[in-house]
Amino acid sequence: MSQTDRVTTSESTLRDQVRDEIRSRISDGRYPAGARLVEQRLADEYGTSRIPVREALRMLESEGLVVTVPRRGVVVASLSRADLEHLYNLRESLEAMAFRLAAARATPGEVRSLHRLLERMRAAVEGGDHREIVAVNTQFHSQVVEMAGNPYLGTALQPVDGRLRVMIGINHDYGRQFAEHEALIKAISDGDADRAAALAAAHVDASRHSTLDRYDEHGPAPAPGPVTTPADADLRLLVVNPNISTSVSDLIEAEARRAANPGTEIVMRTAESGVAYIETRLESLLAGPAVAELVAQAGTTADAVVVAAFGDPGLPALKELVGVPVVGITEAALATASLLGARMSIVAISERITPWYRDCVERNGLLGRLASIRSLRDPLHGIGTVQDDFGPELVRLANQVVTEDGADVVILAGAPLAGLAREVADQIPVPVVDGVAAGIAQAEALVRLAPGPARAGSYAGPPAKAHRGLSPALAAALEAAQNRD
Template identity: 65%
Template sequence: MKLLVINPNISDDVTALIESEASRSASAGTELVVRTAGHGVEYIETRFESLIAAGAVAEIIAEYTQVPGLIDGVVVAAFGDPGMPALKELADVPIIGITEAALCAAALQGHRFSIIAISDRIRPWYLDCVERFGLGGRLASIRSINESLNGIGSVQQDFKETLLALSRQAVAEDGADVVILAGAPLAGLARELRGQIGVPVVDGIAAGIRMAEAVVALDSGPHRAGAFAPPPAKDRRGLTKALDAALTTAQNAARSGSLQPVTPVPAN
């Protein structure tokens, strides 16, 4: 199995954290291709920054999904799942966000869960994500660091005790049965805090890798109809060659029912 793992922000330090935890979490025989967004912001905190990141993620997916068999699945490795669920319309392979994976993992292990985030500003966007998945009634709380960050790559080292305290408060004061450590900058921290909080601790990257492996293994087939069918063919201009070709391939496959690549139609 070969998974494409995409960091939707431009921080190479965060990509290193993602790759490290993804490698520890992946099953034997799973090959990982880890990529960093080609444009965007250092780390994503708002809906608008997520919008920017979504385009960068789509470009990378387009590079790898035009040829069947090149990859088997995609993991969008930023909490908040930039571009999701729209990205599911682009390719025949499963595309899994670490938010949806973490929420599913938490829901399987407890009734109420809390999310621990790296900033106060990020909380409204995370709440939107939880509600979009229909799990707002099971959210115990979103607790977050309310101090300035020294650097996105050092959040774990700088705020480990704060993150531990927030996790314990979520359990003791908010009634959380499960704690989710949200965001790629916290990748791997759940391994260190496991057993210190009193409830299961979910790492988004680990959940994303494992859920992607499971969905790929289910071999359920691609979307050809319904809400996640490829976008209909229409005039377009200004897209990159890779993205335009990926759209053309998806649209022609949907029309024919074929998974074979087709010759892209040049953009206007």
């Protein structure tokens, strides 16, 4: 590959990365309608030249998300009233279908999971926490779409919701939304598909009228509260779910945001290939390339990377690939547990997973301090609802490793259990460690310690050599690692 080809590939990859990140920030309200997007500032924030930023903005303009305004430059586009009407019409049909399908096939565990989200929304509404309300609302609807069992529904809804989130700041009738979510859950719980579909259509229609009424009164408005931009954030963490389950990603992201410092930005990514959840060495091997691809796609925009699956798929290789700290939730949980007690035990979600977990403990040099690994024995109903389906049994196992195995510390292992430690800590008489929370805290600490990249030793970048069959992003990341100095 010529030098010119390398530059072209790198700039093309960076362009796509910058485009995706700006699109994400527009969708979640961090870049509200009317916000100026200045090329040089974005280039500085993302660590690129202005060329990929300029190309990314042109692509976003073709999507209708940004516009060029004379004497102002590029700004986040405002949706017209007609745009809103068209988008809401489409969303109404898709949401009604999702809720109809979900009601017809929902499991008790999935219904309990929706109730947990409802309680989180209640607390956020009472506390006036706008960002938490938006996050829970998004998680609620994405979980229903996953429950529907039609993978194309999510693909169809994503761009519609993304465009509508540009207007998120002008629709905050949270009391109504809460009541409607409660009624929707009741319809799903009752298995009444027709009622669920009708309520979903009415839910979207009410949102449409509320948004249009406020639009008519005020016009487009930015999201309420302070807007965090990359320049405001102390650091930026890329959190990667090596499983393909978006319901697990929702759990990971929620716990990561709770665990992170206020100035930390969490960027969540989910593997595009692999298995629903990883239980074996082979499944971990399959996850490695998917994780490497996600990390490569992030380029130089993250200050650290957190691999959020117990077992840390691909972790040693990722430490060679990038010049920033890479933390696995397994090594983070084990390191944290080793500071809290002499002997530790792991509570796992399946028997099949325990040999691999034991390998992971041995790889981290802590097998001599492992008291036991105990696991659930019953089949899982859904990977995103393990906490709701087996919460009491997980607590029983945690207490059992203390009383019978002599554990000083309990690790609740696996991304599907993210956040559970916070809820059950008062039911277990020893410290309880959450891998996601530990991973976030240790990644933040490593960034602030600023130890520098590995230029020698076993985690130094690989030697330069020919390659083929790699994606442009991974090829660019590999070449950057080979030339790290």
